[in-house]
Amino acid sequence: NAGVTQTPKFQVLKTGQSMTLQCAQDMNHNSMYWYRQDPGMGLRLIYYSASEGTTDKGEVPNGYNVSRLNKREFSLRLESAAPSQTSVYFCACRLQGRGGRSGNTIYFGEGSWLTVV
Amino acid sequence: GIQVEQSPPDLILQEGANSTLRCNFSDSVNNLQWFHQNPWGQLINLFYIPSGTKQNGRLSATTVATERYSLLYISSSQTTDSGVYFCAVVSQGGSEKLVFGKGTKLTVNP
Numbered sequence: 001n002a003g004v005t006q007t008p009k010f011q012v013l014k015t016g017q018s019m020t021l022q023c024a025q026d027m028n029h030n031s032m033y034w035y036r037q038d039p040g041m042g043l044r045l046i047y048y049s050a051s052e053g054t055t056d057k058g059e060v061p062n063g064y065n066v067s068r069l070n071k072r073e074f075s076l077r078l079e080s081a082a083p084s085q086t087s088v089y090f091c092a093c094r095l096q097g098r099g100g101r102s103g104n105t106i107y108f109g110e111g112s113w114l115t116v117v
Numbered sequence: 118g119i120q121v122e123q124s125p126p127d128l129i130l131q132e133g134a135n136s137t138l139r140c141n142f143s144d145s146v147n148n149l150q151w152f153h154q155n156p157w158g159q160l161i162n163l164f165y166i167p168s169g170t171k172q173n174g175r176l177s178a179t180t181v182a183t184e185r186y187s188l189l190y191i192s193s194s195q196t197t198d199s200g201v202y203f204c205a206v207v208s209q210g211g212s213e214k215l216v217f218g219k220g221t222k223l224t225v226n227p
Contacts, residue, residue: 031213031215033215035217040219041219042203042217042218042219042220043203043205043217044217045214045215045216045217048213048214048215050212050213056212056213056214058214059118059216088158090160092215094148094213094215096213104148104150104165105150105162105165106150106152106162106205106215107162108159108160110158110159111158111159
């Protein structure tokens with residue numbers, strides 16, 4: 001049981017380049033999330049998806065696009081990377097609903113370190 | 118949207134001391150969790166606690182939903198408790214938006 005898998009783990013981009021961060025979960029969870037973490041800023045929500053085929057903006061969506069093509073995968077795309085997007089990116093998932101503890105626990109990937117130069 | 122405030126932002130303790138971390142939120146919630154982020158960046162779930170009290174070893178948590186706050190207690194702190202502690206909530210408004218506080222950075226000195 002891999003849980004939440006993010007790729008790549010490390011990436012260096014040049015300003016203006018594009019890339020996609022991939023996230024896959026094997027827990028059959030409905031909700032998936034993308035966060036960025038900057039020093040002293042905690043985790044800020046970029047986009048989230050409550051179910052397959054739906055996405056919603058979070059706190060800091062500008063400069064990003066997402067895609068939830070199936071239940072397992074939720075990708076984050078930077079179309080034209082900027083130095084301000086240098087950050088650690090975390091993907092997370094949650095079952096939803098008011099079920100038991102395990103159903104409402106949030107599971108995180110190990111993070112993707114992105115540097116834009 | 119819902120606001121989450123954590124205090125204190127920084128906390129320095131000697132090994133063996135006790136501490137209380139606080140999380141205030143601005144709206145009713147149906148999900149509240151506490152996390153520990155270790156020095157390697159890994160986020161570890163500590164408690165799922167939208168209301169009530171739970172304990173796990175030296176850690177315990179209490180959420181008073183009607184007053185919109187949650188407390189995380191760490192007793193007999195150890196150097197391995199160092200890191201950042203986050204509170205995260207989902208409001209009852211029906212959205213699946215999961216919002217984090219800015220965290221409390223805990224340093225436990227030997």
